[in-house]
Amino acid sequence: MYIGENELVISADQQKLIANALRIKIVHLLQAEALTAKQVAVRLNKTPGSVHYHIQLLYKGGIIDLVETKENSGIIEKYYKAKATRFVVQQEKRNNAFNANVATHLMLSESERQQFLWELEQLLLRWENMDQSDNIVRTEYSVSCGIKKEMEYDK
Numbered sequence: 001m002y003i004g005e006n007e008l009v010i011s012a013d014q015q016k017l018i019a020n021a022l023r024i025k026i027v028h029l030l031q032a033e034a035l036t037a038k039q040v041a042v043r044l045n046k047t048p049g050s051v052h053y054h055i056q057l058l059y060k061g062g063i064i065d066l067v068e069t070k071e072n073s074g075i076i077e078k079y080y081k082a083k084a085t086r087f088v089v090q091q092e093k094r095n096n097a098f099n100a101n102v103a104t105h106l107m108l109s110e111s112e113r114q115q116f117l118w119e120l121e122q123l124l125l126r127w128e129n130m131d132q133s134d135n136i137v138r139t140e141y142s143v144s145c146g147i148k149k150e151m152e153y154d155k
Contacts (some may be wrong), residue, residue, distance in 0.1 A: 006031070008084035010063070015089045017061040021105040021150070022046070023054050027063060030082035034067045037078070055080055063087075105150065113147065120145060 001140060010018075022044070027038055029073060041051040058064045068079040089103075108116060124143070132138065 005031075006084050007086040007088055008063075008087055008153055010087045012089060014063060015087065017057060018063060018087060020054070021107045023058060023063075025103050026051065026054055026058065027082045028085050030080050031062055031085045034081040036077040036080075048066050117147065 018027065025044060026040055029035060029043055035043075038048045039057045040046075040055065041048040044051065054058040055064065059066060061081075064080045064082050066078055067081045070077045070079070106116070124145075
């Protein structure tokens with residue numbers, strides 16, 4: 001289910017599927033344009049077999065679509081396109097409103113991680129200190145953010 005521009009509500013199983021930095025990179029490439037697994041592999045400097053495996057998982061999991069097939073010298077080329085690059089994990093539905101978490105996986109150096117955390121803190125501070133002197137009815141929401149090291153990758 002789409003909830004906003006470039007956002008897709010996904011299940012917990014689909015969230016597990018995209019809980020991988022390489023798959024997130026693949027999704028972002030496939031959002032920009034329809035590509036084959038081989039084209040994605042070249043752009044990411046990865047082996048075609050590895051990328052094909054991840055693309056098949058994303059396709060079977062409903063994260064990307066097969067949008068075109070072409071025959072090229074007897075070989076069938078399959079072009080895939082991402083449905084979205086932002087994903088909201090549907091947790092429960094109450095009063096016709098979804099309570100959801102947005103999640104992603106990022107490849108960061110230590111300095112990038114520190115910059116990300118600083119920017120996140122600035123965003124929260126801006127919203128915490130927002131002028132609310134108007135008479136708009138607001139609902140309180142709990143916001144929690146975490147960053148956890150998954151694995152280290154060599155260059």
